[in-house]
Amino acid sequence: MKYALKELTYIFFLIFCIACSKDEEDHAQEIDSPDISTGSIKICEAKGNGKLYEVGPGKEYENIIDVPTENLGPGDAVRIYAKDKPYYERIIISTRGTETEPICVCGVPDENGKLPVLDGTNSRVRPIDLRSYFNSTIAYLGMVIISATSDNHPEYINISNLQIQGAHQYKEDDSQKTYEMGSEKLKPFSRAASGIYMRGAHIEVNNCIITHNGNGIFGAYNSPKDPLIDVRLNNNIIKGNGTFNVSQQHNIYIEADGLVSIGNQFGPVREGSHGANYKSRSAGDVIMYNRFVGPAARQINLAETENAVDYFPQLDSFKTTYFAGNIIEGSNPGAGTILHYGNDVDSASPDGKGNRKGTLYCYNNTFVLKGNNKVSYRKMFFDLTFCEGSLEAFNNILYYENDGSDPNIQVSVLRNSGSVDLFSNNLISDATVAAYSTRFTGEDQKRCSSGSLSYETVAQMIVPDQDFSVDPANAYQLQTGSKAIDSGMEIPAYVKKLEYQFKSPNGVEPREIKGKSIDIGAYEF
Numbered sequence: 001m002k003y004a005l006k007e008l009t010y011i012f013f014l015i016f017c018i019a020c021s022k023d024e025e026d027h028a029q030e031i032d033s034p035d036i037s038t039g040s041i042k043i044c045e046a047k048g049n050g051k052l053y054e055v056g057p058g059k060e061y062e063n064i065i066d067v068p069t070e071n072l073g074p075g076d077a078v079r080i081y082a083k084d085k086p087y088y089e090r091i092i093i094s095t096r097g098t099e100t101e102p103i104c105v106c107g108v109p110d111e112n113g114k115l116p117v118l119d120g121t122n123s124r125v126r127p128i129d130l131r132s133y134f135n136s137t138i139a140y141l142g143m144v145i146i147s148a149t150s151d152n153h154p155e156y157i158n159i160s161n162l163q164i165q166g167a168h169q170y171k172e173d174d175s176q177k178t179y180e181m182g183s184e185k186l187k188p189f190s191r192a193a194s195g196i197y198m199r200g201a202h203i204e205v206n207n208c209i210i211t212h213n214g215n216g217i218f219g220a221y222n223s224p225k226d227p228l229i230d231v232r233l234n235n236n237i238i239k240g241n242g243t244f245n246v247s248q249q250h251n252i253y254i255e256a257d258g259l260v261s262i263g264n265q266f267g268p269v270r271e272g273s274h275g276a277n278y279k280s281r282s283a284g285d286v287i288m289y290n291r292f293v294g295p296a297a298r299q300i301n302l303a304e305t306e307n308a309v310d311y312f313p314q315l316d317s318f319k320t321t322y323f324a325g326n327i328i329e330g331s332n333p334g335a336g337t338i339l340h341y342g343n344d345v346d347s348a349s350p351d352g353k354g355n356r357k358g359t360l361y362c363y364n365n366t367f368v369l370k371g372n373n374k375v376s377y378r379k380m381f382f383d384l385t386f387c388e389g390s391l392e393a394f395n396n397i398l399y400y401e402n403d404g405s406d407p408n409i410q411v412s413v414l415r416n417s418g419s420v421d422l423f424s425n426n427l428i429s430d431a432t433v434a435a436y437s438t439r440f441t442g443e444d445q446k447r448c449s450s451g452s453l454s455y456e457t458v459a460q461m462i463v464p465d466q467d468f469s470v471d472p473a474n475a476y477q478l479q480t481g482s483k484a485i486d487s488g489m490e491i492p493a494y495v496k497k498l499e500y501q502f503k504s505p506n507g508v509e510p511r512e513i514k515g516k517s518i519d520i521g522a523y524e525f
Helices: 132-136 455-459
Strands: 052-055 077-081 089-093 103-108 117-119 142-146 155-160 163-165 177-179 186-188 194-198 201-206 209-211 215-219 229-234 252-254 257-262 278-280 283-288 291-293 300-302 320-324 327-329 337-341 359-363 366-370 380-384 390-394 397-401 411-414 419-424 427-429 432-435 500-502 508-510
Touching: 089 103, 089 117, 142 163, 163 194, 194 209, 209 215, 337 359, 337 366, 366 380, 380 390, 432 455
Parallel strands: 052 077, 077 103, 089 142, 103 155, 117 163, 142 194, 155 201, 163 209, 194 215, 201 229, 215 252, 229 257, 252 278, 257 283, 278 300, 283 320, 291 327, 300 337, 320 359, 327 366, 337 380, 359 390, 366 397, 380 411, 390 419, 397 427, 411 432
Antiparallel strands: 177 186, 500 508
């Protein structure tokens, strides 16, 4: 029998306002390089009739802007070699590869594993003549720009092994600038500038560090003639992006027909930013084996579609979201909610065209809420905007780590709405009630006429804090004696298999069931 729960916690517009004490200057030194021992570092090769372009000290091309990127075609590969200083250069790609011969731009690490750095500070870009709006506007919205010309649409583009930073207007004072095309005149970045800006199809970003931009990665589905289709984010570290005291820039902000994120570390946002860690308006979200670290305004915000309101709601993929095998760590100060699903506006009508009203499949995640109501409020694990949206949540750790300043604080599974179709084999902290609107132990979530979550269902899964036996210093992995060990239910055949688990600092490793059944949470003991 299925129990009801409607999932995803909406990280309400928080009262977290983190003071900005410094403007972290040395980006290249402060961000850890990806773990190359996972085998995720792959150096790109030219394929078929493609050409190999090598950039760096002693190579054919000294500068990135010397490479004719406007002419890249199927099988072409651009290798950028690490050097002592960043490349103060940006890249524009507006051409097509193919499925078997993609266009690849990759970094080649130095002997210590450090990636080549692309920095937007007073950066230059290769002069191209695409179209007036592109040249005057889009060309300045990112460090790596993948976008269409009037007669071409980029497809099959792979970006890998690069540290991408410096496309921002963090203080909104026009101090961060880039050179205009083909001139010696500097132009301020927009606050919406991104590490990677994308419109195209079949785009992969692998094993990159993306930091200190307005948006880490931004992509939008503009129209069927200018879409964003099939985006894959694998094994990246995307953190420290955003604009000071502004909520519109995020580590991830993507609206795509197909968005798959696997093995990434997301967050925190940049100090002083009020943006989200991961914001998607996409159809076909698959978010598996990632680590999310606060603070952020919302850790995961799966919102309504905007540009694709006439297209996405008709897709079955817009009504099916997979969120599995992730570690989500709140922060104090930081958001009071972890996972939001539905519409950005609490009071939005459920009849709105672009709303998410499908099913969120949420399993084998480790959720950690922290702090107290004095620094963040509405502490909840899931926030579903509408009763028409449903949650299936099983094998999850829902853990509240109280800082001790308010021993009587309560947290909740849900906010108000959401229909719970399955709620089983979760491990829940004893400070937890069914819904934020109930506020008192023993009451049920009553907002929705059907599929409401009863407190009795929640209470059956509550255990004392000591029974969690998780290690905060090691991404909340299980320790000896944890009640999560061998306590999971069998994963239904109608959801995606759970074959891996996150490997720090980025990447995945095989997940092997070692006992009589799968463990609860993101890791096997």
